[in-house]
Amino acid sequence: xxxxxxxxxxxxxxxxxxxxxxxxxxxxxxxxxxxxxxxxxxxxxxxxxxxxxxxxxxxxxxxxxxxxxxxxxxxxxxxxxxxxxxxxxxxxxxxxxxxxxxxxxxxxxxxxxxxxxxxxxxxxxxxxxxxxxxxxxxxxxxxxxxxxxxxxxxxxxxxxxxxxxxxxxxxxxxxxxxxxxxxxxxxxxxxxxxxxxx
Numbered sequence: 001x002x003x004x005x006x007x008x009x010x011x012x013x014x015x016x017x018x019x020x021x022x023x024x025x026x027x028x029x030x031x032x033x034x035x036x037x038x039x040x041x042x043x044x045x046x047x048x049x050x051x052x053x054x055x056x057x058x059x060x061x062x063x064x065x066x067x068x069x070x071x072x073x074x075x076x077x078x079x080x081x082x083x084x085x086x087x088x089x090x091x092x093x094x095x096x097x098x099x100x101x102x103x104x105x106x107x108x109x110x111x112x113x114x115x116x117x118x119x120x121x122x123x124x125x126x127x128x129x130x131x132x133x134x135x136x137x138x139x140x141x142x143x144x145x146x147x148x149x150x151x152x153x154x155x156x157x158x159x160x161x162x163x164x165x166x167x168x169x170x171x172x173x174x175x176x177x178x179x180x181x182x183x184x185x186x187x188x189x190x191x192x193x194x195x196x197x198x
Contacts, residue, residue: 148185
């Protein structure tokens with residue numbers, strides 16, 4: 001039997017998108033219209049034949065009413081309940097083909113909690129912009145800079161964060177991240193939804 005926790009990330013994403021789309025009762029065409037991602041691209045993602053960018057995956061997550069981080073969760077093993085511990089080996093990194101930033105879901109997959117933690121390494125001069133829109137229930141996010149510097153634009157508001165700074169925001173409008181320096185940055189993202197798992 002295949003170990004779901006060791007499933008390659010492209011396969012994890014494919015499984016999650018297919019599962020969430022089916023649960024929402026959406027056809028490929030309906031999800032394409034809702035997300036702004038082409039039907040052919042969604043089909044490629046669901047067959048694990050395309051390494052989509054973080055921007056594309058965020059569009060799908062928004063349309064499906066979930067967080068981007070949730071698309072990277074391993075499927076819960078057949079008959080195996082989720083546990084409260086996520087070993088480092090079960091937290092594979094994923095590199096965005098668009099910006100080259102690297103993210104890693106730290107929180108235990110499937111564990112019932114009102115928040116989720118993501119560890120991000122952001123290359124020098126890198127930039128990524130998400131066309132985020134409101135979700136139901138609302139999703140709150142806090143970004144805590146561990147090393148380096150990050151510029152974050154939320155709607156029209158601009159924020160410069162240095163090591164130790166933390167910014168709280170709600171994912172209901174476009175958000176852009178930019179590393180303005182010549183050094184890599186690292187930050188933690190904590191995502192939360194009122195009364196439920198992120």
